[in-house]
Amino acid sequence: MYEDRIRQPELRQKIMTAEEAARxxxxxxxxxxxxxxxxxxxxxxxxxxxxxxxxEDLKLTLITGASLGNDSDGLMxxxxxxxxxxxxxxxxxxxxxINDGEVxxxxxxxxxxxxxxxxxxxxxxxxxxxEAVAITEDGGIVPSxxxxxxxxxxxxxxxxxxxxxxRMPLSLEGLHDIYVPAARPGRTPIPMLNVDDxxxxxxxxxxxxxxxxxxxxxxxxxxxxxxxxxxxxxxIAGHVIEFLSGEVKAGRLTPALLPLQAGIGTIAxxxxxxxxxxxxxxxxxxxxxxxxxxFELLDSGQxxxxxxxxxxxxxARHETFLQEVxxxxxxxxxxxxxxxxxxxxxxxxxxxxxxxxxxxDIYGNVNSTHVGGTHMMNxxxxxxxxxxxxxxxxxxxxxxxxxxxxxxxxxxxxxxDHTEHDVDVVATEWGLAxxxxxxxxxxxxxxxxxxxxxxxxxxxxxxxxxxxKRGGQTPHMLELAFSWHERFRRARSMLA
Amino acid sequence: MYEDRIRQPELRQKIMTAEEAARxxxxxxxxxxxxxxxxxxxxxxxxxxxxxxxxEDLKLTLITGASLGNDSDGLMxxxxxxxxxxxxxxxxxxxxxINDGEVxxxxxxxxxxxxxxxxxxxxxxxxxxxEAVAITEDGGIVPSxxxxxxxxxxxxxxxxxxxxxxRMPLSLEGLHDIYVPAARPGRTPIPMLNVDDxxxxxxxxxxxxxxxxxxxxxxxxxxxxxxxxxxxxxxIAGHVIEFLSGEVKAGRLTPALLPLQAGIGTIAxxxxxxxxxxxxxxxxxxxxxxxxxxFELLDSGQxxxxxxxxxxxxxARHETFLQEVxxxxxxxxxxxxxxxxxxxxxxxxxxxxxxxxxxxDIYGNVNSTHVGGTHMMNxxxxxxxxxxxxxxxxxxxxxxxxxxxxxxxxxxxxxxDHTEHDVDVVATEWGLAxxxxxxxxxxxxxxxxxxxxxxxxxxxxxxxxxxxKRGGQTPHMLELAFSWHERFRRARSMLA
Ligand SMILES: CC(C)(COP(=O)(O)OP(=O)(O)OC[C@H]1O[C@@H](n2cnc3c(N)ncnc32)[C@H](O)[C@@H]1OP(=O)(O)O)[C@@H](O)C(=O)NCCC(=O)NCCS
Ligand SMILES: CC(C)(COP(=O)(O)OP(=O)(O)OC[C@H]1O[C@@H](n2cnc3c(N)ncnc32)[C@H](O)[C@@H]1OP(=O)(O)O)[C@@H](O)C(=O)NCCC(=O)NCCS
Numbered sequence: 006m007y008e009d010r011i012r013q014p015e016l017r018q019k020i021m022t023a024e025e026a027a028r029x030x031x032x033x034x035x036x037x038x039x040x041x042x043x044x045x046x047x048x049x050x051x052x053x054x055x056x057x058x059x060x061e062d063l064k065l066t067l068i069t070g071a072s073l074g075n076d077s078d079g080l081m082x083x084x085x086x087x088x089x090x091x092x093x094x095x096x097x098x099x100x101x102x103i104n105d106g107e108v109x110x111x112x113x114x115x116x117x118x119x120x121x122x123x124x125x126x127x128x129x130x131x132x133x134x135x136e137a138v139a140i141t142e143d144g145g146i147v148p149s150x151x152x153x154x155x156x157x158x159x160x161x162x163x164x165x166x167x168x169x170x171x172r173m174p175l176s177l178e179g180l181h182d183i184y185v186p187a188a189r190p191g192r193t194p195i196p197m198l199n200v201d202d203x204x205x206x207x208x209x210x211x212x213x214x215x216x217x218x219x220x221x222x223x224x225x226x227x228x229x230x231x232x233x234x235x236x237x238x239x240x241i242a243g244h245v246i247e248f249l250s251g252e253v254k255a256g257r258l259t260p261a262l263l264p265l266q267a268g269i270g271t272i273a274x275x276x277x278x279x280x281x282x283x284x285x286x287x288x289x290x291x292x293x294x295x296x297x298x299x300f301e302l303l304d305s306g307q308x309x310x311x312x313x314x315x316x317x318x319x320x321a322r323h324e325t326f327l328q329e330v331x332x333x334x335x336x337x338x339x340x341x342x343x344x345x346x347x348x349x350x351x352x353x354x355x356x357x358x359x360x361x362x363x364x365x366d367i368y369g370n371v372n373s374t375h376v377g378g379t380h381m382m383n384x385x386x387x388x389x390x391x392x393x394x395x396x397x398x399x400x401x402x403x404x405x406x407x408x409x410x411x412x413x414x415x416x417x418x419x420x421x422d423h424t425e426h427d428v429d430v431v432a433t434e435w436g437l438a439x440x441x442x443x444x445x446x447x448x449x450x451x452x453x454x455x456x457x458x459x460x461x462x463x464x465x466x467x468x469x470x471x472x473x474k475r476g477g478q479t480p481h482m483l484e485l486a487f488s489w490h491e492r493f494r495r496a497r498s499m500l501a
Numbered sequence: 502m503y504e505d506r507i508r509q510p511e512l513r514q515k516i517m518t519a520e521e522a523a524r525x526x527x528x529x530x531x532x533x534x535x536x537x538x539x540x541x542x543x544x545x546x547x548x549x550x551x552x553x554x555x556x557e558d559l560k561l562t563l564i565t566g567a568s569l570g571n572d573s574d575g576l577m578x579x580x581x582x583x584x585x586x587x588x589x590x591x592x593x594x595x596x597x598x599i600n601d602g603e604v605x606x607x608x609x610x611x612x613x614x615x616x617x618x619x620x621x622x623x624x625x626x627x628x629x630x631x632e633a634v635a636i637t638e639d640g641g642i643v644p645s646x647x648x649x650x651x652x653x654x655x656x657x658x659x660x661x662x663x664x665x666x667x668r669m670p671l672s673l674e675g676l677h678d679i680y681v682p683a684a685r686p687g688r689t690p691i692p693m694l695n696v697d698d699x700x701x702x703x704x705x706x707x708x709x710x711x712x713x714x715x716x717x718x719x720x721x722x723x724x725x726x727x728x729x730x731x732x733x734x735x736x737i738a739g740h741v742i743e744f745l746s747g748e749v750k751a752g753r754l755t756p757a758l759l760p761l762q763a764g765i766g767t768i769a770x771x772x773x774x775x776x777x778x779x780x781x782x783x784x785x786x787x788x789x790x791x792x793x794x795x796f797e798l799l800d801s802g803q804x805x806x807x808x809x810x811x812x813x814x815x816x817a818r819h820e821t822f823l824q825e826v827x828x829x830x831x832x833x834x835x836x837x838x839x840x841x842x843x844x845x846x847x848x849x850x851x852x853x854x855x856x857x858x859x860x861x862d863i864y865g866n867v868n869s870t871h872v873g874g875t876h877m878m879n880x881x882x883x884x885x886x887x888x889x890x891x892x893x894x895x896x897x898x899x900x901x902x903x904x905x906x907x908x909x910x911x912x913x914x915x916x917x918d919h920t921e922h923d924v925d926v927v928a929t930e931w932g933l934a935x936x937x938x939x940x941x942x943x944x945x946x947x948x949x950x951x952x953x954x955x956x957x958x959x960x961x962x963x964x965x966x967x968x969x970k971r972g973g974q975t976p977h978m979l980e981l982a983f984s985w986h987e988r989f990r991r992a993r994s995m996l997a
Contacts, residue, residue, distance in 0.1 A: 089938075089940070103974055104972050104973050104974055105972055106942055106969065106972070106976075109939075109940035109942070109943060110940055110974055111938060111939070111940050112922065112974070113922060114922055117922075120848075121937070121938070124753075124851065124892050125751075125753040126892075126893070126925065126937045126938065127937065127938045128938070186849075189759065189849070189850065189851035189892065190695075190759065190850070190851065191694075192694075192849045192850075192851075193694060193849075194690030194691070194692065194694075194845075194849065195690070196690065198687075198688075198689060198690075199686075255621075257620075257621040257622075263685065263686065347848075348844035348845065348848050348889075348890060349690075349844065349845035349848055349849065352616075352843070352844050352845055353682075353685070353688045353689075353690065353845065354685065354686070354688075355620065355685035355686065355688075370917070375973070375974065375975055377973075377979075378975070378977055378979055379968075379971065379972070379973030379974070379975055379976055379977050379979075380972065380973045380974065381973070381974035381975075385922065389889075389920075389922065393844075393885075393889060394844060396620050396622075396685065397622070417915075419913075419977065419979055419982075420975065421866070421917035421920055422920060424885075424917055424918060424920075426608070426609060426610055426613075426881065426885065429622065441617070441622045441623065442585075442607060442617070442622065442623045442624070443605075443607070444585070444605035444606055444607050446602055446605070447605060472875075473602065475875065476600050476601055476602070476875070476876065477600050477871070477873075477875030477876045477877070478599055478600055478606055478608070478870075478871065478875070478876065478877035479871055479874070479875055479877075479916065480602075480875055481874055481875050481915065483873075483874055483875075483915055483983040483986050483987055483990070484983070484987050486915075486983065487979040487980070487982065487983075490979050491979055491980050494979070
């Protein structure tokens with residue numbers, strides 16, 4: 006059985022049920038699991054571990070690539086399994102436990118988690134649980150639809166559990182490029198010069214003796230939950246494309262642009278979707294997630310090559326992709342998230358980064374994570390890796406949320422994920438502000454006039470004018486800086 | 502004349518006075534000047550340009566390495582010469598003009614300025630003005646006590662003016678290592694594997710035809726203004742050294758640690774000075790500035806090698822250094838600030854970064870630039886380059902300023918330069934908080950108990966407890982978050 010998927014005969018003896026494998030875990034362990042924005046996550050162990058936690062005292066530190074699918078994060082959180090969770094999540098029940106202070110959530114730049122582990126700034130991984138398509142003759146784990154942090158988890162963990170997912174076609178083999186930087190000191194440059202370079206092996210190396218269990222599963226990734234483009238996201242896309250066209254006209258970019266990164270979520274997907282009607286061609290992507298829009302662009306022929314750490318698609322596209330991997334093989338690569346997001350590589354390639362803000366302020370500081378400044382939405386994800394090191398760092402957002410009761414352009418953001426230094430351009434459905442080379446006071450005028458919703462514009466102008474009377478590089482009236490957020494907390498609307 | 506310093510005879514015809522050279526500038530030009538934290542700045546052109554601006558309409562965009570000495574920034578600001586200034590300054594009169602909104606100051610990560618120029622995100626440099634020790638036979642400019650952005654300014658500028666400073670000894674030749682990354686796409690890895698690698702040439706390449714003027718000067722760099730260690734800075738140093746010793750004991754670091762970076766200012770200098778009494782040996786530095794303390798450690802033999810972009814010393818040390826360059830030659834290198842601060846190199850080497858905060862909040866977000874959240878002090882400098890990419894990012898501060906009227910540990914910083922993600926450790930004279938792997942609520946307890954001044958501790962505890970009742974990953978009461986800053990603004994004291 007499973008000859009094609011478990012190519013070392015001895016390993017087949019390690020097949021067991023998820024319940025049996027779950028018994029390998031002990032209270033207080035640190036666990037590294039595959040899974041990145043719902044792709045390539047483990048399908049069986051999360052439920053089996055949650056079940057154990059319901060029966061007995063079992064609390065774990067769970068480290069993943071990014072968010073998990075299949076309600077796994079919620080299931081594990083509700084069972085009380087998760088003492089600590091890093092570096093990203095996007096689950097409603099886990100989010101509640103985090104904001105209630107029951108789960109300690111460590112929000113991290115996605116390129117940094119394994120660096121922190123490798124440098125012993127975090128406790129070591131006891132068990133790695135990795136979804137795989139196959140285990141090769143020479144002890145290689147072939148990941149499925151994401152790579153995430155799996156290669157480093159396997160390298161560092163005392164024990165490895167494989168979830169062999171029969172639903173994932175063997176054709177995925179060869180899509181991955183596994184390169185792991187060495188410990189320091191003594192590290193050498195990452196030899197990546199182009200988005201389509203292959204610099205590592207096709208599988209994750211593992212000493213078979215460390216494989217403690219193989220659990221066979223058969224289920225699909227959860228579909229992505231992005232909404233279709235609407236008038237506003239189309240307007241945002243329009244502004245971004247007009248801006249990039251201007252850069253091409255001015256000779257600062259060629260029609261192939263530079264490698265694109267697009268963040269998670271509906272708006273970033275819509276911007277990329279908008280490129281279908283753009284004059285750009287010969288495009289490349291160097292991103293962390295590929296959403297539906299990336300495949301639309303691969304299909305249209307505008308996108309030559311896409312590099313990422315995971316593929317997160319709608320249900321229909323996911324099915325088609327798994328059936329037609331061959332069609333994309335030569336134009337696709339999946340890498341460890343440390344490499345897809347690595348400052349060294351991003352700075353070298355010169356990325357155009359498009360990420361989504363919950364809100365930004367009149368000076369261009371961005372909050373992507375904390376609703377109301379306090380409550381975690383998802384996490385910073387890779388947005389910091391890309392924004393800091395990009396050639397152009399673009400943040401997009403609708404100008405209002407909650408049917409206009411919240412302005413996403415505010416006097417001061419109550420939580421900063423990206424400082425003004427790392428934000429070159431902001432855009433809403435109303436327009437785009439090109440902030441390059443501008444001082445804070447100049448940024449404010451542009452942001453207010455181009456990006457804020459007209460309902461909120463006059464009050465922003467007033468705030469800025471009054472603040473300027475007090476002087477400063479970045480004028481503010483601290484006693485009023487969060488008055489809009491306070492208004493919303495009390496009256497459920499930021500409108501005066 | 503100047504045979505030893507101007508080694509192409511034709512070039513000697515280009516010698517002129519500073520006043521003559523100043524006539525090459527036209528209103529609205531973008532000018533790149535050498536100078537990094539007072540070292541290697543131009544001594545004559547700033548005054549000559551200021552003089553012209555007093556007589557006629559002349560406004561420039563001035564881009565430097567970092568801050569200038571000799572009151573040049575103040576002189577130029579007061580003369581109305583500076584329309585725009587980037588990426589850093591540390592001058593009282595310029596600071597005032599910036600905070601009054603008269604000079605547009607663009608505060609930048611020091612590794613990024615030339616990247617922004619190279620990528621055409623900023624207007625091109627019209628004239629570069631570079632202090633030099635000599636011009637070589639084959640058209641190389643030998644910089645003096647800093648490299649800063651000079652190499653890229655020369656590469657990009659239409660015209661180059663050299664300030665040949667006779668006070669700077671020829672023995673400085675050979676100390677510099679000039680490497681400039683190529684434009685994108687097509688850039689290759691920076692081949693730096695160790696702090697003492699030399700990867701470029703000893704001089705800045707220039708086509709002599711682009712040299713428009715040579716101005717001969719004869720004056721020293723301004724001395725650094727750091728204060729000697731006091732009880733508090735010594736206590737801070739003690740906590741940092743104890744922490745690092747703990748890392749060595751735990752086997753996470755060797756006694757050679759990892760390459761050290763220490764920020765500008767009195768406190769960072771004191772921490773490094775404290776290493777003189779530490780058990781560490783075989784140390785290296787990969788920093789942007791070398792202050793007195795670095796030379797003390799070179800002299801004591803504890804520091805094997807120091808790499809930086811500038812050397813900024815007290816008056817006595819400056820003199821000795823210039824007389825005894827030979828003594829240090831094999832253990833010192835000066836690089837472009839893009840390379841001393843480059844994310845690629847920093848991440849590869851794994852730096853221990855020690856920078857100074859004006860204030861930090863209970864969650865570990867750091868303000869290094871904006872007094873009261875609004876008024877620029879100096880600028881972010883290289884602190885972001887190092888903090889983001891370090892193996893260990895340490896921020897130090899005295900727990901109070903202005904004789905206790907200001908707490909440097911606050912509920913929320915009113916300006917964020919470094920987010921909690923980029924801050925591993927904070928320390929004041931009271932103690933050190935090791936924040937690695939901790940969630941915000943855990944960070945708060947440690948920061949309050951270990952770092953805050955006892956006079957402010959109870960109120961911080963109260964704020965945190967009350968905020969937690971409202972929930973959230975990062976609990977806050979926005980209406981009170983800046984109440985301490987408001988109190989100070991109104992009553993000149995944060996004390997209740
Ligand atoms: C910011 C982020 C949450 C936006 O996601 P999105 O799907 O594009 O955006 P939406 O407009 O659907 O907003 C999501 C939710 O935030 C709410 N929201 C938007 N702006 C808000 C604001 N200023 N204040 C409060 N809530 C806001 C929306 O109402 C919506 O709420 P709902 O889920 O209750 O309907 C998402 O991009 C994210 O998590 N980013 C951080 C990580 C990241 O950038 N990774 C990039 C590299 S992959
Ligand atoms: C933050 C910084 C100003 C501290 O400098 P320093 O010389 O070590 O520190 P000092 O304690 O002497 O403080 C400098 C001034 O800030 C004031 N200050 C300190 N904390 C303050 C606070 N929380 N609020 C207001 N003012 C404060 C001090 O009173 C002092 O004022 P004075 O000049 O009127 O006496 C300096 O390190 C800096 O500019 N950093 C940003 C750039 C950087 O980090 N570069 C690092 C790579 S080189």
